[in-house]
Amino acid sequence: MGIESLFVMLLVGAVAGWIAGKLVSGSGFGLLGNMAVGILGALIASFLLPRLGFGFGGGVPSAILHSTIGAVILLIVIRLIKRA
Structure with a gap:
């Protein structure tokens, strides 16, 4: 990988994580948090x-778009686990 x-x-991870943070919980998670959420979201979506x-x-x-969908799924699952 170059x-x-x-x-x-x-x-892409930072942008997707930021969008997902805005859609699900209403705020971002900082640059590194957004990257992590976006990259994990891409793995989930793939x-x-x-x-x-x-x-x-x-x-x-x-x-x-792909990463954002996965990141939203990830954030919803995290939110459900926190409530339990």
Whole structure:
């Protein structure tokens, strides 16, 4: 993996985590927290969405959408676990 790929992955993770934070709990988690949530969200979405028959194509906007969906799922699960 080149340095450009790593930079894009971190940027997509930060944007996706920030969007998911705004959608689910109303605030972001700081730069590193947003990156972590976005990257974990991308992993969740890459596992879950193809099994449900969803595909978004390629490119950065698609990666942000993909990661945001996974990050929202992650944040909802975390919220449910905290309530229990």
